[in-house]
Amino acid sequence: MGSGQNSRLTFELLQQDGAARLGRVTTRHGVIDTPVFMPVGTLASVKSLTTEQLSRLGPQIILSNTYHLMLRPGVELLEKMGGLHKFMGWDRAILTDSGGFQLFSLASIRKIREEGVEFRSHIDGSQHFLSPEKSVEIQTRMGVDIAMAFDECPAYGISHAEVEKSMHMTHRWAARSLTARTGASALFGIVQGGIHHDLRKRSVEEIAALDFDGIAIGGVSVGEPKHEMMDVVQFTAPLLPVDRPRYLMGVGTPEDLVNCVAAGIDMFDCVMPTRNARNGTLFTSSGKIQIKNAKYVADDRPLDPECSCTTCTTVSRAYLRHLYLNDEIAALVYNTIHNISFYLDLMRQIRQSIASNSFAAYRETFLAKVAIGDPQKEEIR
Amino acid sequence: MGSGQNSRLTFELLQQDGAARLGRVTTRHGVIDTPVFMPVGTLASVKSLTTEQLSRLGPQIILSNTYHLMLRPGVELLEKMGGLHKFMGWDRAILTDSGGFQLFSLASIRKIREEGVEFRSHIDGSQHFLSPEKSVEIQTRMGVDIAMAFDECPAYGISHAEVEKSMHMTHRWAARSLTARTGASALFGIVQGGIHHDLRKRSVEEIAALDFDGIAIGGVSVGEPKHEMMDVVQFTAPLLPVDRPRYLMGVGTPEDLVNCVAAGIDMFDCVMPTRNARNGTLFTSSGKIQIKNAKYVADDRPLDPECSCTTCTTVSRAYLRHLYLNDEIAALVYNTIHNISFYLDLMRQIRQSIASNSFAAYRETFLAKVAIGDPQKEEIR
Numbered sequence: 001m002g003s004g005q006n007s008r009l010t011f012e013l014l015q016q017d018g019a020a021r022l023g024r025v026t027t028r029h030g031v032i033d034t035p036v037f038m039p040v041g042t043l044a045s046v047k048s049l050t051t052e053q054l055s056r057l058g059p060q061i062i063l064s065n066t067y068h069l070m071l072r073p074g075v076e077l078l079e080k081m082g083g084l085h086k087f088m089g090w091d092r093a094i095l096t097d098s099g100g101f102q103l104f105s106l107a108s109i110r111k112i113r114e115e116g117v118e119f120r121s122h123i124d125g126s127q128h129f130l131s132p133e134k135s136v137e138i139q140t141r142m143g144v145d146i147a148m149a150f151d152e153c154p155a156y157g158i159s160h161a162e163v164e165k166s167m168h169m170t171h172r173w174a175a176r177s178l179t180a181r182t183g184a185s186a187l188f189g190i191v192q193g194g195i196h197h198d199l200r201k202r203s204v205e206e207i208a209a210l211d212f213d214g215i216a217i218g219g220v221s222v223g224e225p226k227h228e229m230m231d232v233v234q235f236t237a238p239l240l241p242v243d244r245p246r247y248l249m250g251v252g253t254p255e256d257l258v259n260c261v262a263a264g265i266d267m268f269d270c271v272m273p274t275r276n277a278r279n280g281t282l283f284t285s286s287g288k289i290q291i292k293n294a295k296y297v298a299d300d301r302p303l304d305p306e307c308s309c310t311t312c313t314t315v316s317r318a319y320l321r322h323l324y325l326n327d328e329i330a331a332l333v334y335n336t337i338h339n340i341s342f343y344l345d346l347m348r349q350i351r352q353s354i355a356s357n358s359f360a361a362y363r364e365t366f367l368a369k370v371a372i373g374d375p376q377k378e379e380i381r
Numbered sequence: 382m383g384s385g386q387n388s389r390l391t392f393e394l395l396q397q398d399g400a401a402r403l404g405r406v407t408t409r410h411g412v413i414d415t416p417v418f419m420p421v422g423t424l425a426s427v428k429s430l431t432t433e434q435l436s437r438l439g440p441q442i443i444l445s446n447t448y449h450l451m452l453r454p455g456v457e458l459l460e461k462m463g464g465l466h467k468f469m470g471w472d473r474a475i476l477t478d479s480g481g482f483q484l485f486s487l488a489s490i491r492k493i494r495e496e497g498v499e500f501r502s503h504i505d506g507s508q509h510f511l512s513p514e515k516s517v518e519i520q521t522r523m524g525v526d527i528a529m530a531f532d533e534c535p536a537y538g539i540s541h542a543e544v545e546k547s548m549h550m551t552h553r554w555a556a557r558s559l560t561a562r563t564g565a566s567a568l569f570g571i572v573q574g575g576i577h578h579d580l581r582k583r584s585v586e587e588i589a590a591l592d593f594d595g596i597a598i599g600g601v602s603v604g605e606p607k608h609e610m611m612d613v614v615q616f617t618a619p620l621l622p623v624d625r626p627r628y629l630m631g632v633g634t635p636e637d638l639v640n641c642v643a644a645g646i647d648m649f650d651c652v653m654p655t656r657n658a659r660n661g662t663l664f665t666s667s668g669k670i671q672i673k674n675a676k677y678v679a680d681d682r683p684l685d686p687e688c689s690c691t692t693c694t695t696v697s698r699a700y701l702r703h704l705y706l707n708d709e710i711a712a713l714v715y716n717t718i719h720n721i722s723f724y725l726d727l728m729r730q731i732r733q734s735i736a737s738n739s740f741a742a743y744r745e746t747f748l749a750k751v752a753i754g755d756p757q758k759e760e761i762r
Binding site for chain 1: 453
């Protein structure tokens with residue numbers, strides 16, 4: 001089942017190295033080499049960067065958020081302005097989530113019905129309604145390349161029975177989302193099922209049986225311990241169809257990306273590089289750096305000597321610390337440029353190692369060399 | 382008197398059109414075409430921009446602040462990091478003010494003596510001392526191309542006698558600043574004298590008699606009405622030596638620049654384009670725009686159709702409004718890119734019109750076409 005080739009999106013699996021996959025997704029806005037990391041541009045802006053700056057960093061696809069965009073600036077305006085791409089001046093691919101995740105994490109829910117979800121905006125308390133049809137319609141009207149099915153994202157820690165009930169709702173909403181697919185946006189389905197193998201298996205069977213253009217694993221990064229997230233991914237990814245892109249939503253640290261590529265994931269998104277940049281937490285090839293740390297006060301070395309981004313080739317750690325401590329806006333720009341570059345470089349290296357059948361060695365070296373991830377802090381989005 | 386040519390700085394007067402002057406200043410960090418506007422980089426950062434972004438906008442010189450830099454990050458660190466240029470990754474010219482202005486407007490003064498000024502930092506209350514020798518030493522150690530003499534900047538509205546007394550102090554400090562000039566930084570003297578013609582005349586005589594590499598008009602933009610500022614400039618500029626660059630400190634609006642070039646000024650600095658950018662006030666060829674204004678909500682035109690900056694060529698007013706209203710950091714970046722571009726473009730047009738002996742016509746057209754300046758708001762720095 002499932003369409004590997006259609007006018008909305010094509011996926012080519014170019015090579016496998018163990019379970020790791022090298023692929024190519026083709027959208028109306030260009031080719032995406034997978035495994036890929038999608039920087040997050042919540043409000044039609046990858047925070048701290050102009051679209052031109054972002055372009056120069058080279059991502060082939062970014063993610064934006066239906067929930068946020070429907071509230072600000074609203075789909076009517078986006079449509080009037082010629083769509084999300086034109087609005088933000090971005091000519092490569094865009095994927096939007098369906099609003100499901102933010103709805104259950106940010107908004108105040110008034111009522112969840114079979115039909116959809118009534119909620120109040122977290123900004124001004126205004127009342128709104130989202131359903132599978134409404135979400136797909138909004139995403140389509142924004143003109144995105146890849147839309148996501150509308151799902152219910154269960155909280156971590158609820159019972160098996162509750163997760164199962166929620167999962168069945170997600171499945172019914174998936175079918176309705178697919179029926180609502182019109183126009184040129186591709187549509188991905190979302191597998192739920194919490195941390196339960198039987199439910200994840202069932203969810204894969206139901207979602208993969210539908211004619212989605214790609215399949216996502218949802219419901220991770222919702223507060224579960226890291227080992228449970230990895231268990232879900234390692235259990236679920238091998239069950240997914242080989243001929244469609246596999247997207248792990250909201251993950252993660254650099255190690256997470258490496259480990260989840262090893263499990264067979266093709267696509268990732270996370271606010272970690274951009275949010276950490278704003279908090280002064282910077283990823284480098286020798287581990288994470290808190291740039292405000294006093295030890296960098298007179299450190300005239302580049303942030304990451306192995307990185308070729310503008311930040312690392314033009315200024316020093318001492319300068320970045322000075323900017324950050326003095327609340328200079330440029331600190332956020334420099335930090336974001338670097339963290340996104342780091343993530344994009346990491347994915348490039350991952351793809352090269354798969355292409356040369358040396359991903360296992362790359363992964364081992366990477367994990368041994370750095371303990372970049374902070375096990376105390378789960379990723380957030 | 383005065384040296385038009387030396388190893389620190391040379392000035393060539395290329396052409397005059399009325400009193401307007403086309404010139405070329407050569408520093409250790411390249412050539413500066415005058416009339417020139419210097420963007421302000423208070424803390425070794427032109428606010429909201431990376432140095433690389435700033436470079437691409439093309440300014441040949443920027444201004445930074447001795448007072449701010451001596452407090453953060455401190456001259457010791459700047460010297461250790463190889464100087465201000467290297468610290469911020471900037472390879473074109475830098476002028477620093479002497480600290481005088483900020484001292485009298487920001488710091489809490491403990492004591493003004495003949496020797497210098499004892500003051501407390503506006504950041505942490507720590508105690509510091511600045512004198513002509515100390516200020517020139519700091520500027521020289523930072524490695525700037527053009528240093529400013531240490532002056533006393535009298536408040537607006539004090540008596541003729543008080544301004545005169547202060548002016549004589551500035552003159553004695555000017556001579557001491559000059560004696561302290563060592564190394565490769567050029568040094569400009571500063572003319573004071575408030576709004577009083579007799580004092581301005583006397584101050585020009587004393588300052589121009591000294592071997593400064595350029596002469597500045599200080600003590601304007603301190604709260605006086607616009608017409609008084611213009612009166613000071615129109616009275617003072619013609620008295621200045623023709624063979625050295627003339628710098629009007631802390632001015633101004635686009636009209637101010639045009640009008641003061643007409644009076645014979647060569648160099649300007651002002652926080653207006655950068656600060657206004659952060660407040661959502663944008664300069665365009667058809668007047669000022671408050672980007673948050675509801676009338677731009679669905680305005681898909683470029684901010685300024687006559688501008689070729691990244692902001693104007695990649696996104697719309699509607700997008701800029703969306704970013705600004707939603708506190709996106711990129712709003713500050715886009716706005717700053719445009720406002721600095723606008724100022725630099727204005728100076729380019731001014732230079733072209735002087736070169737073609739059509740400055741008077743340019744000025745007339747410019748002033749008639751737009752009322753960009755806001756007469757209610759005096760510039761601030």
